[in-house]
Amino acid sequence: MKSRVKELYRKTRQTFKNEGFVNLVKKTGRFFKYKVTKRNRKYDYGYKDILFINGCSLPHPQRYRVTHQIEQLESYGVSCDRIDYDKLTLDSIKYYRGFVFYRCPVLPVIEEFTRIAKENNKTIFYDIDDLVYDTKYTNQIKYLDEMSKEERELYDDGVNRMGRTLDLCEYGIATTERLQKEMSKRLKDVYINRNVASGEMVKYSQIALEEVEKNDSKIIMGYLSGSITHNDDFKLIMPAIIKLLKEYDNLYLKIVGLLDLPKEMEEVKNKVLTSPFVDYTELPALIRSIDINLAPLETSIFNEAKSENKWTEAALVKIPTVASNTGAFKTEIKHNTTGVLVNDNDWYKELKRVIDSKELREELANNAYEEVMKNRITYNSGKGIAEFIKSKLRKNILLVFPSTNISGGTMVAIKHGLILRKHGYDVTVINIDKETASIDKVFEGNEFLYVVRKRRVEFLQEVDTIVATMWLTLDFARKYYNAKNVKYLVQNMEARFYENNRYERIKANATYNNIHDVEYITISKWCVDFLKEDFGTKSTYAPNGIDLKLFPYKERKFEGKIKILIEGNCKDKYKNVDESFKIVEKLDKSKFEINYLSYLQEPKKWYYVDNFYQKVPHSEVGKLYQENDILIKTSILESFSYPPLEMMATGGLALVVPNEGNIEYLKDGYNCLFYKQGNIDEAVEKINKLVEDKKLRDSLIKNGLETAKKREWSNIEKEIISLYE
Numbered sequence: 001m002k003s004r005v006k007e008l009y010r011k012t013r014q015t016f017k018n019e020g021f022v023n024l025v026k027k028t029g030r031f032f033k034y035k036v037t038k039r040n041r042k043y044d045y046g047y048k049d050i051l052f053i054n055g056c057s058l059p060h061p062q063r064y065r066v067t068h069q070i071e072q073l074e075s076y077g078v079s080c081d082r083i084d085y086d087k088l089t090l091d092s093i094k095y096y097r098g099f100v101f102y103r104c105p106v107l108p109v110i111e112e113f114t115r116i117a118k119e120n121n122k123t124i125f126y127d128i129d130d131l132v133y134d135t136k137y138t139n140q141i142k143y144l145d146e147m148s149k150e151e152r153e154l155y156d157d158g159v160n161r162m163g164r165t166l167d168l169c170e171y172g173i174a175t176t177e178r179l180q181k182e183m184s185k186r187l188k189d190v191y192i193n194r195n196v197a198s199g200e201m202v203k204y205s206q207i208a209l210e211e212v213e214k215n216d217s218k219i220i221m222g223y224l225s226g227s228i229t230h231n232d233d234f235k236l237i238m239p240a241i242i243k244l245l246k247e248y249d250n251l252y253l254k255i256v257g258l259l260d261l262p263k264e265m266e267e268v269k270n271k272v273l274t275s276p277f278v279d280y281t282e283l284p285a286l287i288r289s290i291d292i293n294l295a296p297l298e299t300s301i302f303n304e305a306k307s308e309n310k311w312t313e314a315a316l317v318k319i320p321t322v323a324s325n326t327g328a329f330k331t332e333i334k335h336n337t338t339g340v341l342v343n344d345n346d347w348y349k350e351l352k353r354v355i356d357s358k359e360l361r362e363e364l365a366n367n368a369y370e371e372v373m374k375n376r377i378t379y380n381s382g383k384g385i386a387e388f389i390k391s392k393l394r395k396n397i398l399l400v401f402p403s404t405n406i407s408g409g410t411m412v413a414i415k416h417g418l419i420l421r422k423h424g425y426d427v428t429v430i431n432i433d434k435e436t437a438s439i440d441k442v443f444e445g446n447e448f449l450y451v452v453r454k455r456r457v458e459f460l461q462e463v464d465t466i467v468a469t470m471w472l473t474l475d476f477a478r479k480y481y482n483a484k485n486v487k488y489l490v491q492n493m494e495a496r497f498y499e500n501n502r503y504e505r506i507k508a509n510a511t512y513n514n515i516h517d518v519e520y521i522t523i524s525k526w527c528v529d530f531l532k533e534d535f536g537t538k539s540t541y542a543p544n545g546i547d548l549k550l551f552p553y554k555e556r557k558f559e560g561k562i563k564i565l566i567e568g569n570c571k572d573k574y575k576n577v578d579e580s581f582k583i584v585e586k587l588d589k590s591k592f593e594i595n596y597l598s599y600l601q602e603p604k605k606w607y608y609v610d611n612f613y614q615k616v617p618h619s620e621v622g623k624l625y626q627e628n629d630i631l632i633k634t635s636i637l638e639s640f641s642y643p644p645l646e647m648m649a650t651g652g653l654a655l656v657v658p659n660e661g662n663i664e665y666l667k668d669g670y671n672c673l674f675y676k677q678g679n680i681d682e683a684v685e686k687i688n689k690l691v692e693d694k695k696l697r698d699s700l701i702k703n704g705l706e707t708a709k710k711r712e713w714s715n716i717e718k719e720i721i722s723l724y725e
Contacts, residue, residue, distance in 0.1 A: 043458040048079035051096040055085040055104030064195045072382030079460035094450030098123040105161035114168040121394040121426040126169035131305045133163040140302040176328045178304035191388040195307045196376045205316035208284035222290030225257040237296045240348035288317040295323035308332045315368035338368040396426040398466040400473035403433035413469040417449045445619045471511040490522045492639035521723040526660040542719035544640045551622040551649040561593045565628035567643045571601045574637035581607045583683045625650040648704030671703040
């Protein structure tokens with residue numbers, strides 16, 4: 001504590017000296033703000049189902065397609081987050097099952113992100129609400145022809161870059177039938193999730209309904225243009241509007257947003273009201289101030305893909321909509337029931353009919369209001385999109401590790417995870433250990449699984465199967481509320497590890513006790529037996545395997561000094577490493593070279609060691625075995641004893657104490673030599689026999705290789721996968 005205070009004092013003096021008092025105050029404020037924020041923040045990350053990646057800077061579209069869809073999905077149990085596309089990092093891949101890119105132009109990080117996400121069986125969607133991902137569609141926008149060459153090139157580049165991101169995705173989410181049809185030409189499957197209103201929009205609409213006073217002496221038609229690209233749409237209805245404004249003294253036109261008033265409107269400009277864009281919280285009151293909502297659209301493929309937002313927003317405040325009989329308006333508005341649909345030449349006739357009848361306006365408005373409130377609010381409309389997204393997500397499996405430190409148990413679980421990923425599963429490791437919390441991947445060779453730490457992570461993701469890999473992890477697995485299945489990979493009787501800790505031994509033992517919501521699986525036949533015989537617990541078994549690519553064969557000469565390898569952490573009593581070195585003490589050191597591999601501990605002072613290897617990466621262990629001739633493995637307790645199998649795979653020999661974890665595949669005199677635990681003289685005698693008897697060596701090596709080949713992972717993958725189905 002004193003050293004931290006001194007360091008803080010030193011930095012304070014240095015800042016004051018170099019940057020002055022003002023900057024010192026600013027930095028101090030930022031420091032305390034950060035500390036308070038960090039202390040009060042419960043979670044650093046969310047482990048959720050879907051991440052929305054927003055590529056649109058305009059507030060209105062991203063609100064509908066990101067914020068509202070998140071509300072829909074979360075209302076139906078799909079947990080979500082959002083991020084802007086320019087802040088996306090590869091780190092996000094491990095925290096979500098799927099990703100929705102909304103209007104994102106391609107970036108190098110997006111290309112790499114989608115590649116790695118697909119490799120890890122994440123699902124990628126592209127969401128868009130306009131045909132702005134291909135210039136063959138945007139070329140239909142007449143306004144774009146008024147751009148300068150440079151402006152147009154920049155615009156088209158953005159369009160094409162959105163199309164490139166779309167092509168990196170697998171599935172699509174669209175707002176309309178036309179958009180669905182066009183996107184389906186480039187994606188596997190596209191779902192229509194129409195724009196709907198949020199709970200917040202409803203709130204502000206209700207306020208507008210209560211507070212905005214209507215002036216019955218005026219009838220105001222409203223044109224909420226949205227953007228300057230809609231000018232041509234207005235020209236479609238302009239003759240009818242001019243004629244009607246002249247015809248009715250009490251009729252007015254309110255234009256909201258960007259619209260260039262045509263010269264033809266000069267003669268009625270005294271009846272044209274204007275309003276700038278307003279925040280969406282103020283929009284309901286603005287719409288409520290009009291009497292008829294105008295929604296004209298020129299007929300084109302581009303316009304057919306547009307949504308019916310204008311109708312929805314007007315319906316929320318009980319204002320009737322008169323719209324072009326095209327696209328989403330045509331499919332979503334019931335003519336003369338929830339609105340009026342107009343063919344291009346009928347605008348004057350249809351508008352006049354609506355202007356002349358207050359009762360019709362009220363009936364249309366009330367019907368539209370009821371329809372939207374019943375079926376088009378985020379909290380009552382998300383079932384379809386939630387089911388679509390869930391149907392496309394791959395089955396996911398969480399492997400819960402007590403630590404990411406190297407051990408036989410963790411390597412087995414990692415291999416299972418990699419096999420599952422190869423067969424289409426979305427696999428993640430959860431690390432409950434604080435000391436190794438910074439490790440974000442676990443490797444086997446060049447392959448890896450993502451690691452998510454337990455601490456300060458909010459776990460909301462729906463999980464098909466969560467797997468406890470050791471007894472310490474079962475509590476977390478069982479408490480994961482959103483997991484459909486809980487499995488317990490029993491690789492040993494771990495209670496034996498706690499001879500001097502009665503409390504931990506009892507807790508470990510209790511986990512084998514046929515817990516009703518847990519399915520037990522194992523990779524050792526002896527574990528099947530002890531679970532059944534000692535605890536009455538049934539378990540499913542699949543054999544353990546080996547990756548022969550990591551342990552390739554190398555012919556041994558057995559000339560000169562014979563190299564002996566001893567493997568195991570010497571402080572783990574059950575590894576019985578001391579006995580290996582007692583054997584070594586009786587060997588002629590002029591004939592033998594003694595090598596020791598330990599993953600954690602240093603060799604004891606009395607050990608005779610020529611070469612010591614520590615924390616060797618699993619991908620390099622095979623090379624170490626290749627450089628040795630004989631493995632001495634004296635463990636008395638193993639879940640599944642890998643070292644003899646790995647040594648045999650490389651063409652070496654093994655002298656072994658038989659135990660429950662190795663007799664499943666080892667046979668004395670066939671693929672190895674056994675000696676009785678504690679009988680040092682027998683062990684020395686058998687080592688010398690291996691050196692002197694070439695016929696015995698050749699037979700053991702041949703049969704050892706056959707044993708290893710039968711255990712190659714590719715031969716037992718189906719059995720491994722069946723454990724998790």
